Amino acid sequence: MNTTGLLATLAFCAASTLAHADDSTLRIGIEAAYPPFSFKTPEGEISGFDYDIGNALCDEMKIKCQWVVLAFDGMIPSLKVRKVDAILSSMSITPDRLKSVDFTKKYYHTPGKLAMKDDVVINDPLLDLKGKKVGVQRASTYDRFATEQLAPAGVEVVRYSSQSEASLDLASGRLDATLADIVNTDEAFIKTPAGKGFALVGPDINDPSYFGRGAGIALRKGDTANAVRLNAAIDTLRTNGKYQQIMGKYFAYDIYGSTAE
Structure with missing residues (x-):
């Protein structure tokens, strides 16, 4: 193989590896200052309902969650410039936000x-x-x-x-x-x-x-692939009991809201 061919092969392999890494890791923005949904333990570890739901969704999708702690008002800008791939931090699905980002279906709804x-x-x-x-x-x-x-x-x-x-x-x-x-x-x-x-x-x-209609996972406009797989994972957690198990860890009542929403 000549030098040009070798370089082309290496470039292709590198691109393939990067694409695989992108598919197998989801960088998720979280505030970690909104208990009991997200907070840091005395040891400095992220915890809370949002965090546990996110990890359960990643397990269901067989991908890795990479958590990125952000200030709430910097989350959508960080999503737009691709510092994160998603926001899972009790962000309400509102008409105003839908102008700049997409959302999954809700994963809870409280007033x-x-x-x-x-x-x-x-x-x-x-x-x-x-x-x-x-x-x-x-x-x-x-x-x-x-x-x-x-x-x-x-x-x-x-x-x-x-x-x-x-x-x-x-x-x-x-x-x-x-x-x-x-x-x-x-x-x-x-x-x-x-x-x-x-x-x-x-x-x-x-x-x-x-x-809006509850808290959802914010995604970049047009990110259909992540929307589809996250929505499917939310449905699975709701039907296999994992959602209820995580919810029971933090709440003595149902925070999902109406199933008709």
Whole structure:
């Protein structure tokens, strides 16, 4: 074989190996600061419902999960520039996000809820929160809802890089309320020592035009191959009992939502 032929063969082998590596590894973005869905253990390991579901999906697809910890507001930009192949971090499937990324089907669906002092009564957030400070996570669906609905009603919206930071400011009295996913607020704040004296208040906040149809796995536009195999894996976990097993590790109730969604 001449030098040209050898180089061509080596190039082909390298390309084949790279393609195989791409097919056998899925780089997944996760926040790791949104318990009980994603968090770091005292040893610095990633844990949580999102993490366990992702690993179970990769096992089902017989591929390797490569987890990449990212700030929530940097996830979609990182996906677009190919730093990750997917986002599995409690990201809601909303009409606004669907303009820039694709999603799998949902893997859970829970409403939003206000957390405030446990003696506060909220009947209509647009009226009863006027003049109050409400904390939300920056770039979340709750940020958009608060910006477009609460702020025009006279609410001061305070944005944080993580939900845990907002909860800390609520506990310290720097906020009147936080607005976030009901499960995260209940499990990661209300039921902890820091949440003593606080409660989930007011109506569920679940407007589909803001909060979509649940949390899904975000993918780059046109990534049909990963969408197909991830959707199939989600269906398999739901039917073989692995989904319910993982859910039971973190929750005493069903967070999947309606099967009709």
